[in-house]
Amino acid sequence: MSIEYVKHDLYPESILIRNFIGKVDVNDIIDSWEYLNKNKLIDKKIKGVITNLTGCELIMDMESFKTLIAYLKKEDYIKKIKLAVISNIPETIVFPFLGEIQESELKIKPFSTMEAAVDWISKGL
Structure with missing residues (x-):
């Protein structure tokens, strides 16, 4: 599993893209959020994060989905931004x-x- 972090070409200060590659589970997704937070890659200018899952195999069931949602809900910085997921x-x-x-x-x-x-994230920029 690997993750490529990219700023969007047209909106580099507002949109961050995470491209997941390989087999991905809930721990990989949570670790990625923690990496973004720890390295201050999500600041007040970031309006949304695009999680691109088209290049990966997502290993998830309802239990791991609930774990992910619980994590996202407890992180204030995540609740303030738009979360687009591509698959x-x-x-x-x-x-x-x-x-x-x-x-x-x-x-x-x-x-x-x-x-x-x-388009969804950039509305209102």
Whole structure:
């Protein structure tokens, strides 16, 4: 598993992209959030993070999904930004759909393209 962190070309101060590659589980996702926080990669200017799962195999079930949601909800810096998740695999995209429907305090939204995710985050910039 590896993660590539990239600032968006048009919105480098507002949108951060995480490209996950290989097999990814809930611990990898949480570790990535902790890395972003520890290294101050999410500051007040960041309006959203795009999690690109198109290059990975997500290993997740409902129990690990609940673990991830509990982590996200306890982190104030995460609750302040938009969380776009890109996937084109039904078994993967179901999790951000559940997050969007069940967790109104988190701004999670699933997408199938980078362009749509960027459009959503950039509204209001």
